Amino acid sequence: MTALLVRRSVAGMARQPGAWLPGLLFPLLIAAVFTANYGRAGVLLGLPEGASYLSFILPAAVIVGGLYAGVAAGTAVTSDLTGGFLSRMALTPMPRAMILVGPLAAAALQGLLQGSLFVLVFGALGAETNGAEAVVCTAPLLAVAMAGLTIALGLKAGTGEIMISLFGLLFLCLFVSSAFFPAGYMQGWFGAVAQYSPFTWLADGLRAGDLAKAAGTALGLGVLTVAWALSALYRTTGGEP
């Protein structure tokens, strides 16, 4: 049963290139544009002497990819909700939590593929990828965490239209973190918020190749958001696990 649910979500994603292609391409484009703009301003931005901006921005690509994977999962679940298939699954005797297994697994797979591809592409372009293991382990966890958030909000809103706004808001949050620029470079309230942003912990952990910090942050976020998504699911389907 679990395998069929996962297969359904993965096949559903594969059959809609629009659901997974942007998550592969857009982070690479962002990295290319930012590197073209700021690649020569590393010292001004507070990067260590000789550090490459391309290496610096790899975590940002991973996080943006995670946002895309999350939004794809949230869109899939809200589509099931509005199309009635979520109710069909909820009418079977399986535990209701199983309804989220497929979309979360598909998000994890998308995150894993994106993380692996980004390590290969960035490495081929000359970026330092010492923290490759941290990227490959953290990317699927982050994708699941973002999926939990989008699913929870999608179920509460009852429509997939919220996903566009949600992506925009989360993307904006990346600028209040060390994803694109060092947090130490930021000043005032902006800098204070950036210091405590989970995206900063993720980005700093990935840059340092610190698996515990990066994956731990993603895992912590994932536990919170998936619990929220489950709570929203139970409320949507009759209040029972």
Add this chain to the structure above:
Amino acid sequence: MGPQVVVEDLTRVFGARTVVAGVDFEVGEGEIFAVLGPNGAGKSTLIRMLTTLLKPTSGRALIAGIDVASRPREVRKVIGGVLQETSVDQLMTGVELMRLQAALHGLGKAEARRRTGELLSRFGLDGVAGDRVSTYSGGTRRRLDLALSLLHRPKVLFLDEPTTGIDPTSRLAVWDEIRALRDEGTTVMLTTQYLEEADRLCRDVAILVQGRIARSGAVDRLKAEVDAPTLVVGVEERVRARTAEILAGFGPARARSDDEIAIALPGGTAETAAVVRALDEAAITVDRLQVEPPSLDDVFAEATGGRLEGALTAESGT
């Protein structure tokens, strides 16, 4: 045969709004029971409570003797449901959906394969089973939806407006299937806005208005209670007001389409001659005159004071 659906004082409140208010009824084994009501009457809320998708605020409902509030998972083992929106994943093929549905109901592989073959054949889906659902017509999707709901041989089948939005030919096919299911012993509870659907399929109905049951019981008994037949008269628009005035002297008005005038004939069909004489004396030319026996529409009008919104027939509905 004991009742398969028992509903006692079932109530659902959303905030300050009571959507279903103290509903009671029973459905016997192997019967088809319809809940009729206008949009917003609480039909879908009622179905969602009985199928464990929504918790009742108060009251009790038993499906095949199992309490929906305390043992919802057990209830879901014995029910099937076709909800108002056709609930099929359009990215999957018919066969993929059948396999997934069988697995979610815990059917073994051999049984799943056998039931899938049986149902695809029974619903005429063999030829399209390997195609993605997005390529199916509305009627074909509805038949697949019904087939999915029957994979695990449910004792009680809930159908929320099962033929709304499908073509007349598909509607007749769905009706045939519902009758066949009843003949096999499945209890069917449906909601509908088609009075003809309820009239043709059901022995018993309940009329739900603003969350309360306004009338319920056997269709024939409800019609007999209405008693008076309906006289329907068609005249030119210029004399319509005068005609209505004359007819009002023979019986209370009954709702019909705008170009017809209808009244109840408490004295029965014998009064028709007197009506014709009165219209003749007033020099009114009658285009159409018809006496109709009491219908479910009349039962609905008597119970609610108006016609059922969207009370379409199989021929007019699409």
